[in-house]
Amino acid sequence: MDVEELTVAFSDEESGEDVIKELDKEILSKGAWPTVMFLYQEKDPKTNDFGEPKVSLRRYRKMNGMFKAQGKFKITGKAQAQAIIDVLKKWYNI
Secondary structure: OOOOOOOOOOEEOOOOEEEEEEEEEEEEEEOOOOOEEEEEEEEEOOOOOOOOEEEEEEEEEEEOOOEEEEEEEEEEOOOHHHHHHHHHHHOOOO
């Protein structure tokens, strides 16, 4: 398996319907410990509609040719994303 094949997309096994829809991804680092940032939407089981886009940062470890998730962090909304951007700009003086 290659890092480009990693995804957060998920379909219900019984119905085959998408439960998590991947909108985009960026590979931030490669190698034995790759980091990938995903933009995705989750389906609301009550309304059957996809919600607002979310971001997930995931760190994987490659062992025996397979990737295993080692850690993840979810950014659930625009306000949280903006707060993270503001702090990074301050810390890196950009």
